[in-house]
Amino acid sequence: MANSLSRHFSERAKELRASEVRELLKLLQVPDMISFAGGFPNPETFPAELIREITNDVLKKDGAQALQYGITEGYMPLREAVADRMKTKGMKVTKDNILIVSGSQQVIDLVGKVFIDPKDTVVVTAPTYLTALTGWAVYQTTFESIPIDSDNMRMDIFEERMKKLAKRSNPPVIVYALPNFQNPAGVTMPLKNRKKLVDLASDYDFLILEDDPYGELRYRGEHIPPIKSLDDENRVIYMSTFSKILAPGLRIGWVVADEEILKKLVIAKQSADVCANVLGQRIAHEYIVRGHIDPQIEKTRKIYSRKMDLMLGGMEELMPKGITWTKPEGGMFLWVTLPESMDSAELLKKALRKRVAFVTGKAFFADPKDGTSSMRLNFTHPSDELITEGLRRLGAVLNQEMVSKWDKSPEDRKIEDVVKGTMLGRS
Numbered sequence: 001m002a003n004s005l006s007r008h009f010s011e012r013a014k015e016l017r018a019s020e021v022r023e024l025l026k027l028l029q030v031p032d033m034i035s036f037a038g039g040f041p042n043p044e045t046f047p048a049e050l051i052r053e054i055t056n057d058v059l060k061k062d063g064a065q066a067l068q069y070g071i072t073e074g075y076m077p078l079r080e081a082v083a084d085r086m087k088t089k090g091m092k093v094t095k096d097n098i099l100i101v102s103g104s105q106q107v108i109d110l111v112g113k114v115f116i117d118p119k120d121t122v123v124v125t126a127p128t129y130l131t132a133l134t135g136w137a138v139y140q141t142t143f144e145s146i147p148i149d150s151d152n153m154r155m156d157i158f159e160e161r162m163k164k165l166a167k168r169s170n171p172p173v174i175v176y177a178l179p180n181f182q183n184p185a186g187v188t189m190p191l192k193n194r195k196k197l198v199d200l201a202s203d204y205d206f207l208i209l210e211d212d213p214y215g216e217l218r219y220r221g222e223h224i225p226p227i228k229s230l231d232d233e234n235r236v237i238y239m240s241t242f243s244k245i246l247a248p249g250l251r252i253g254w255v256v257a258d259e260e261i262l263k264k265l266v267i268a269k270q271s272a273d274v275c276a277n278v279l280g281q282r283i284a285h286e287y288i289v290r291g292h293i294d295p296q297i298e299k300t301r302k303i304y305s306r307k308m309d310l311m312l313g314g315m316e317e318l319m320p321k322g323i324t325w326t327k328p329e330g331g332m333f334l335w336v337t338l339p340e341s342m343d344s345a346e347l348l349k350k351a352l353r354k355r356v357a358f359v360t361g362k363a364f365f366a367d368p369k370d371g372t373s374s375m376r377l378n379f380t381h382p383s384d385e386l387i388t389e390g391l392r393r394l395g396a397v398l399n400q401e402m403v404s405k406w407d408k409s410p411e412d413r414k415i416e417d418v419v420k421g422t423m424l425g426r427s
């Protein structure tokens with residue numbers, strides 16, 4: 001066999017690494033595996049029959065256009081419909097502020113192309129959306145990580161950090177915020193912190209990338225206005241998607257941004273894929289104008305709300321003492337914190353043997369030293385029965401782990417440490 005052809009890869013490609021979540025998703029195929037790992041919507045929510053009907057109608061009425069290339073900005077009536085929806089969220093926008101993208105994931109890449117030079121700093125939370133980290137890594141991005149608490153980004157720490165970063169020759173341009181039911185931790189930014197973030201953006205001259213795929217999926221508490229609706233200086237680039245409220249297979253998302261920024265994103269998109277899926281855009285548009293989207297969101301909320309309650313109840317009942325988790329008001333995930341010295345990667349190996357999967361926390365941190373004792377659990381994809389059974393399995397693995405390793409008396413630990421350091425421990 002000749003030398004590996006990987007020697008021909010670009011410097012950039014060397015930063016392309018398979019994400020742990022994507023690898024783990026393969027485990028969904030293993031028989032009996034219960035997966036809390038992915039971030040998938042539940043197919044029970046997909047309106048396949050309605051989409052079939054709409055697709056037929058679109059093709060019958062306007063097949064020639066629906067199967068043709070489209071303009072990069074997106075199908076005009078869909079841009080208008082999305083602008084109307086965004087106005088109801090308090091944003092001052094017109095269709096000219098809307099770009100339709102090939103899933104909101106594409107925005108991560110477009111923002112990388114348009115705003116990030118090698119060694120530029122992007123501010124993220126720790127933890128943050130894994131695929132933003134891997135997506136921007138290829139642009140040789142430096143990350144500045146701000147810890148979270150139950151109110152999402154720690155604004156006090158962020159402000160302190162910005163003071164220092166502002167003195168650098170290239171202070172951060174992009175601050176990446178996931179204000180609603182953040183992926184992975186499920187935590188939400190209160191209104192006063194959203195206002196504060198907008199004020200700081202003005203003080204320190206940065207842009208906010210507001211990623212909001214889960215905003216419509218609130219099951220408890222009061223709706224909080226998006227950061228974009230508080231933005232008088234057009235510093236917020238807002239992104240959202242039909243993936244979690246309709247169907248991710250359509251691959252349709254959108255951006256709301258200042259026209260000057262939008263124009264640049266459009267040029268970047270043009271060379272990436274010309275335009276988003278034209279038939280998919282037509283379907284999404286018809287779905288909205290026929291009045292299906294709000295009932296669909298309501299139906300999805302009901303199903304996920306039940307699943308979240310089931311999971312929170314199961315956690316309460318089945319997890320050993322010493323383990324804590326977030327109590328989201330919506331979204332798709334819980335974030336679990338284990339005792340400090342417990343490694344979730346080690347735990348995962350044991351959990352997989354018991355046929356239950358989760359994502360280890362480390363994957364969601366820019367700093368590889370962080371996140372060892374945490375994990376993300378998805379509650380939207382498994383069936384109700386599998387949520388309960390999966391938690392039973394996970395609880396058993398954790399209970400076993402706590403008993404065997406972490407519940408020891410100080411004397412037991414001392415004996416173990418001494419034994420480990422001797423020949424006895426190496427047998």
Ligand SMILES: Cc1ncc(COP(=O)(O)O)c(C=O)c1O
Binds near residue numbers: 103106213240253
């Ligand atoms: C925080 C966040 N942003 C963006 C996306 C991308 O979604 P899509 O490309 O399907 O719109 C996801 C998907 O899980 C997500 O969790």
